[in-house]
Amino acid sequence: MSRIDAAPLTAGAFAPYGEVLEAEGAPDRIINQGLCGRFHDLATLDVLDGRAGISLFKAEPRSLPLRLEMVERHPQGSQAFVPMSHDPFLVVVAPDEGGRPGTPRAFLTRAGQGINFHRGTWHGVLTPLYAPGLFAVIDRIGAGPNLEEHWFEEPYLVHATA
Ligand SMILES: NC(=O)N[C@@H](O)C(=O)O
Numbered sequence: 001m002s003r004i005d006a007a008p009l010t011a012g013a014f015a016p017y018g019e020v021l022e023a024e025g026a027p028d029r030i031i032n033q034g035l036c037g038r039f040h041d042l043a044t045l046d047v048l049d050g051r052a053g054i055s056l057f058k059a060e061p062r063s064l065p066l067r068l069e070m071v072e073r074h075p076q077g078s079q080a081f082v083p084m085s086h087d088p089f090l091v092v093v094a095p096d097e098g099g100r101p102g103t104p105r106a107f108l109t110r111a112g113q114g115i116n117f118h119r120g121t122w123h124g125v126l127t128p129l130y131a132p133g134l135f136a137v138i139d140r141i142g143a144g145p146n147l148e149e150h151w152f153e154e155p156y157l158v159h160a161t162a
């Protein structure tokens with residue numbers, strides 16, 4: 001099995017695949033009588049033939065190293081994972097190479113970070129590393145297919161880091 005070492009998630013490294021949601025640095029706006037910092041418009045919801053909706057996912061925590069057997073993509077909409085606990089989670093993406101995923105890349109989030117996959121980005125499914133694995137997921141609500149899966153001939157093994 002080929003090895004993949006997860007890297008710390010950064011906006012720059014993730015940019016080809018999506019946006020990082022984080023409250024870092026100075027807020028864009030101070031609101032609510034000065035009691036709240038707004039980190040404004042961090043990601044783009046991109047939905048075709050439907051609407052954006054908010055769902056809750058309660059997923060089983062996984063442990064590393066993780067057998068990565070498949071990635072998927074949503075041609076009709078972006079998809080955001082927003083943890084509802086202050087825990088890191090694993091994010092896997094892959095470049096598209098002629099309609100198939102290339103070599104996957106893995107990232108470990110810091111507690112407090114979320115992500116938004118661009119529409120059509122190959123990604124691993126929601127992968128918590130800690131219980132309760134509770135996430136808000138903002139993605140397309142609509143009719144018709146919006147899921148394409150790719151199962152690797154040989155799984156990868158995703159490690160915490162080198
Ligand atoms: N299938 C589903 O709703 N979730 C996946 O898209 C996922 O990325 O976890």
Ligand code: NI
Binds near residue numbers: 079123124125
């Ligand atoms: Ni997905």
